[in-house]
């Protein structure tokens with residue numbers, strides 16, 4: 001699991017560790033890891049022209065001490081001071097090994113710019129001098145390595161309300177910060193390299209599944225399993241208006257760990273579903289979970305869906321089904337999967353507000369509806385009512401295609417039917433959906449059905465690496 005902590009959690013862990021170590025130890029650990037990452041990024045240190053953008057705090061200190069290490073290995077290191085004060089000992093050490101203080105004019109000729117403007121102590125946005133220096137690097141195509149976080153982003157929310165660095169690599173220390181996992185800031189980080197500095201950290205604020213977590217969580221069938229014990233999913237989807245949504249959601253569910261699917265809907269749609277997927281049973285009976293909503297259109301029967309929400313079986317609500325969600329009940333087993341526009345309608349806010357503050361609104365909805373909420377997007381944010389948050393950012397942009405949400409709803413429903421919690425079902429569903437999309441797309445266009453068709457192979461590759 002990739003774990004991200006808040007600034008407050010990092011500060012507390014840092015204070016307790018610093019009390020046991022000689023002064024400056026943590027900064028030296030950070031700077032050592034940073035210098036190695038920069039020379040790996042460049043493929044060399046000797047002869048490289050490195051420009052450090054230095055702000056007033058310890059983030060600049062890290063950059064200066066990394067500059068010392070690079071200068072000792074033959075790099076030409078120039079510090080551009082963007083604040084009236086800079087980390088004094090760090091600057092002295094840099095000058096002592098032949099580094100120099102320069103001006104923004106040095107940026108255009110640099111091989112790399114190191115962003116030590118602000119770290120976890122920074123407020124969002126950049127001051128004019130810093131913004132101008134960053135713009136110079138961008139306009140001359142000089143790659144930027146961010147120290148700890150891309151300066152200007154909001155570290156604890158992933159929001160980017162003002163100008164900020166867009167890094168080609170971010171080197172962070174001790175743990176990931178929330179901005180590394182949550183968009184729009186996550187997209188400004190580039191790859192994130194974590195340097196261990198020995199922090200002892202509490203329960204993470206935000207998590208992100210890795211391949212090994214998928215292996216640990218996936219309900220792999222065993223010798224005693226039969227189609228009922230693997231889980232039966234009830235699918236209430238599609239309408240004469242949108243029959244395709246039922247076919248696609250079914251394809252998504254069949255790509256999950258499901259034993260059987262019972263389809264509930266108009267006869268004409270049931271016939272189409274069966275024609276595409278002869279495995280489907282259109283007979284009512286017991287199910288372990290419900291997937292409700294994809295393409296329901298005018299077929300949505302709110303009282304009927306509310307009855308399902310009140311029953312014991314977990315329910316995934318997607319698309320039109322979301323209209324049945326109210327904030328009066330206990331929806332512990334409910335997983336809602338809105339996109340930004342749908343979440344905006346549920347919360348009575350503008351879509352752009354949800355897009356700019358994704359973590360905040362996913363959390364708000366989880367709390368208000370007492371349900372697990374999966375907010376779809378380039379980075380998927382999943383918030384549970386108990387405060388757990390998971391994110392998934394490994395999807396190809398080609399996945400933004402009609403019907404992809406129906407595949408996801410079916411797939412998450414399959415995980416719910418297999419007995420996973422709403423949080424685990426949503427996290428596994430989002431992860432495998434993205435993995436299948438990456439496999440099917442291979443950097444080219446995809447259809448929802450091709451994503452569903454790639455689910456078995458994507459799952460096999462993850463389970464048997």
Ligand SMILES: NC(=O)C1=CN([C@@H]2O[C@H](COP(=O)(O)OP(=O)(O)OC[C@H]3O[C@@H](n4cnc5c(N)ncnc54)[C@H](OP(=O)(O)O)[C@@H]3O)[C@@H](O)[C@H]2O)[C@@H](O)CC1
Nearest residue numbers: 014026027030056057058059118119120121122123125148
């Ligand atoms: N914690 C750890 O475990 C470890 C932390 N380490 C490192 O320390 C970093 C945190 O250092 P930090 O606390 O000194 O804060 P940091 O972000 O450098 O600067 C804050 C100062 O900048 C200013 N300022 C604020 N906003 C601004 C803006 N938008 N634009 C411009 N300036 C702005 C403001 O000062 P002002 O100029 O307003 O007086 C504020 O005081 C951390 O990210 C990591 O790199 C590692 O060394 C080892 C282990």
Ligand SMILES: [K+]
Nearest residue numbers: 115118147151
């Ligand atoms: K930075």
